[in-house]
Amino acid sequence: MDVMRIAIPVYDDRIAAVADFADTLMLVAVKGGKEISRDLLLFSTKVIPVKVGVLSEQAADILICGALSRPFAAMVIYSGIKIMPFISGMVEDVIEAFLSNTLADPRFFMPGHTKGMHWCSGRRCRRHGRTQG
Amino acid sequence: MAEDKKSYTDLIIESIADGIFTVDLDWKITSFNKAAQDITGLVKEEALCGTCREVLRASCCEAQCPLKEAMLSGSPVVNRIVSIIDANGENRSISISAAPIRDSSGRVTGGVETFRDIGSIEKVHEEIAKGYACQDILSVNNEMRKIFEMLPVFADSVSTVLLEGETGTGKELFARAIHNLSPRKAKPFITVNCGALPDTLLESELFGYKAGAFTDAKRDKPGRFALAEGGTIFLDEIGDISPALQVRLLRVLQEKTYDPLGGIKPVQADVRIIVATNKNLESLVRDRQFRDDLYYRLNVIRIVIPPLRERREDIPLLVDHFIERFNKIQGRNISSISEAALSYLTRYEYPGNVRELENIIERAFILCRTSQINQSHLPRLYAHELSDETEISHTGESLKKVEAAFLMNALKRNGWNRAKTASDLGIHKSTLFRKIKSLGLNVPHSRK
Numbered sequence: 001m002d003v004m005r006i007a008i009p010v011y012d013d014r015i016a017a018v019a020d021f022a023d024t025l026m027l028v029a030v031k032g033g034k035e036i037s038r039d040l041l042l043f044s045t046k047v048i049p050v051k052v053g054v055l056s057e058q059a060a061d062i063l064i065c066g067a068l069s070r071p072f073a074a075m076v077i078y079s080g081i082k083i084m085p086f087i088s089g090m091v092e093d094v095i096e097a098f099l100s101n102t103l104a105d106p107r108f109f110m111p112g113h114t115k116g117m118h119w120c121s122g123r124r125c126r127r128h129g130r131t132q133g
Numbered sequence: 134m135a136e137d138k139k140s141y142t143d144l145i146i147e148s149i150a151d152g153i154f155t156v157d158l159d160w161k162i163t164s165f166n167k168a169a170q171d172i173t174g175l176v177k178e179e180a181l182c183g184t185c186r187e188v189l190r191a192s193c194c195e196a197q198c199p200l201k202e203a204m205l206s207g208s209p210v211v212n213r214i215v216s217i218i219d220a221n222g223e224n225r226s227i228s229i230s231a232a233p234i235r236d237s238s239g240r241v242t243g244g245v246e247t248f249r250d251i252g253s254i255e256k257v258h259e260e261i262a263k264g265y266a267c268q269d270i271l272s273v274n275n276e277m278r279k280i281f282e283m284l285p286v287f288a289d290s291v292s293t294v295l296l297e298g299e300t301g302t303g304k305e306l307f308a309r310a311i312h313n314l315s316p317r318k319a320k321p322f323i324t325v326n327c328g329a330l331p332d333t334l335l336e337s338e339l340f341g342y343k344a345g346a347f348t349d350a351k352r353d354k355p356g357r358f359a360l361a362e363g364g365t366i367f368l369d370e371i372g373d374i375s376p377a378l379q380v381r382l383l384r385v386l387q388e389k390t391y392d393p394l395g396g397i398k399p400v401q402a403d404v405r406i407i408v409a410t411n412k413n414l415e416s417l418v419r420d421r422q423f424r425d426d427l428y429y430r431l432n433v434i435r436i437v438i439p440p441l442r443e444r445r446e447d448i449p450l451l452v453d454h455f456i457e458r459f460n461k462i463q464g465r466n467i468s469s470i471s472e473a474a475l476s477y478l479t480r481y482e483y484p485g486n487v488r489e490l491e492n493i494i495e496r497a498f499i500l501c502r503t504s505q506i507n508q509s510h511l512p513r514l515y516a517h518e519l520s521d522e523t524e525i526s527h528t529g530e531s532l533k534k535v536e537a538a539f540l541m542n543a544l545k546r547n548g549w550n551r552a553k554t555a556s557d558l559g560i561h562k563s564t565l566f567r568k569i570k571s572l573g574l575n576v577p578h579s580r581k
Binding site: 011016017018020021022023045046047049050052053056057059066067068069070071073074075078079080088110111112115116119120 | 174175179180182183186187188190191192194195196216218220221222223224270271272273277278281282284285310314446447449450453454457561563564567568571
C-alpha cells in the first residue's frame with residue numbers, strides 16, 4: 001500500500017492563513033488511511049519557486065493550505081502536486097477530517113472559498129481538460 | 134436619535150476610500166466597509182463569517198499582527214506596509230493602521246483596522262518594470278530552483294553579479310529579483326542597455342556630465358550611476374561596451390568612484406552593480422575583446438540562466454501564465470489552449486526563449502476569436518527548430534502521449550538510468566518517479 005505525503009503550511013496549531021507567507025510546513029505521512037509519521041520543516045523562504053521546491057523534494061502528494069497566490073498555485077499544480085486550498089482550522093481537526101473524508105465540510109472553508117476554488121481549479125481544468133483542436 | 138447617529142456613522146464609513154474593518158476580542162470581523170470589499174475581493178457577508186487573518190490574508194497576520202499589537206499596547210499602529218493575497222490570488226501591497234476600540238469605561242472591546250491599497254504589486258511593476266516582477270519568474274525546473282534558492286544569499290551580498298543567458302531568458306527579471314530581495318530594495322533600480330547606445334553617449338549616460346563639458350551641455354546632468362545611488366544599477370549587454378568604457382567601469386568597481394564628463398573631482402558611488410550578457414565573456418576575454426581584469430571583477434557571483442529548450446516542463450506553466458496575463462491586459466476571456474497546440478509548442482526550440490513564447494501567445498490572442506487557442510492561431514514554427522526526438526506528430530496527440538514519449542526518449546538516452554535522466558531533464562528524481570508512475574511507463578532496468 002502506497003504512502004501518501006500531505007504537506008500543510010502551519011502557524012502554531014492552526015493552518016497558516018496564507019501559504020505564501022507561512023514559515024513552517026507540516027508533513028504528514030499516511031498509509032491505509034492512518035497517519036504513520038509527522039514532521040515539521042522550515043518553510044520561511046520568500047521565494048515561491050523555492051517553497052514549491054521544498055514540496056517536490058519532500059515528495060508531497062497533496063498540499064492542504066489556506067489562501068495562496070496564483071503563481072504559487074500554478075507551480076504546485078504543475079509540479080504534479082494536488083492542492084486543497086482555502087482551508088482553515090486547527091491542524092488536528094483538519095488532518096482528522098482529511099483522513100475521514102470530511103474536509104469538504106464548510107466549517108473548514110475560509111471566507112471566499114468558492115471564489116478561490118473557482119480560479120484555482122479553473123487553472124487545473126485548463127491543464128487537464130483540454131480538447132483536441 | 135442614537136439610531137440616526139449610527140446610520141450617519143455607517144454612511145461615512147462606507148464612503149471612505151480606505152478599507153475599514155472592526156473585530157471583537159475573538160478576532161471575528163464585526164464590520165467591513167465597501168473599500169475593504171474592493172481591496173480584499175471578498176463581499177461583506179463572506180468577511181463577517183471569518184476572523185481578520187482569514188479575511189485580510191496579510192504577511193503580518195500570524196506573527197506581527199498590528200491589531201493585536203494595538204489592542205495589547207492600547208496605542209495605535211500607523212502605516213505599516215505589508216503584502217496581502219486577495220480573493221483572486223493577486224499579491225497586493227497595502228498600508229495598514231490599527232487602533233483599539235474601548236467602551237465607556239475605557240476597557241478594550243475590540244479593534245479597528247484601516248488599510249489603503251498602494252497598488253497591486255503587478256500594477257506597480259507594470260509601471261516601473263514593463264510588467265515584470267519577482268513573482269513573474271515561474272518555473273518548476275530543478276536547475277532554476279537551485280538558482281532561486283541562492284537568490285536571497287546573492288541579494289544579501291554586496292558583490293557584483295554576472296548574469297549569463299541567451300536573449301529572452303529573463304536576465305532583467307533576475308536582476309530585479311536580486312534587488313527586490315536585497316537591503317537596497319527601497320532605493321532605485323536603474324537599468325542601462327549598454328548595447329543600445331553609441332559609446333560616447335553611453336559614457337555620459339552612465340556617468341553624467343557637468344555644464345560646459347561640451348557645446349550643448351548647458352547644465353549639469355546626473356548619470357545613471359548617480360540616479361542609482363544607494364540602490365542597484367543593471368548593465369545589460371555588458372559584452373558590447375568599448376575598451377575605453379571598460380577601463381572606466383573597472384575604476385568604478387575598484388575604487389567606487391567615477392568622473393562625470395567635464396568634472397574636476399571624482400564622485401563616490403554607493404551602487405550595487407549587476408551585469409548581464411548573452412555572449413560568452415570568457416571567449417571575449419580570450420579574443421582580447423574584453424579586459425580580463427574587468428571580467429574577473431565582474432565574475433564574482435555568476436548565474437547562468439538555462440534556455441527554455443532545456444526546461445521544457447515550464448512551457449505549459451508559462452503558457453497558462455501568459456494566457457492569464459493577456460486576458461487581464463486585453464480584457465479577454467480565453468480559457469485554454471488545445472492539447473495539439475500545446476504539444477506543438479512544447480516541441481519548439483525557442484531561440485528567443487520565454488520572450489518568444491510570450492510573443493507567440495500574444496499573436497494567438499490577436500487571431501483567436503473563440504475561448505480556446507488552437508494550432509491555427511499559432512505561427513508556423515520552423516521545422517528544423519522543432520525537436521525531432523519524438524516521433525509523435527503534432528496534431529491529434531494528447532499531452533500525456535507527448536510527455537510519455539519525451540520521457541522515454543530521455544530515459545533511453547540516459548541508459549534507462551532514472552537519476553541521470555532526472556538530472557538531464559532538470560527535474561527532481563521524485564518528480565520523474567511520479568511522472569513514470571502516473572503515465573504508466575514500463576521502464577527497463579538501467580545499463581550497468
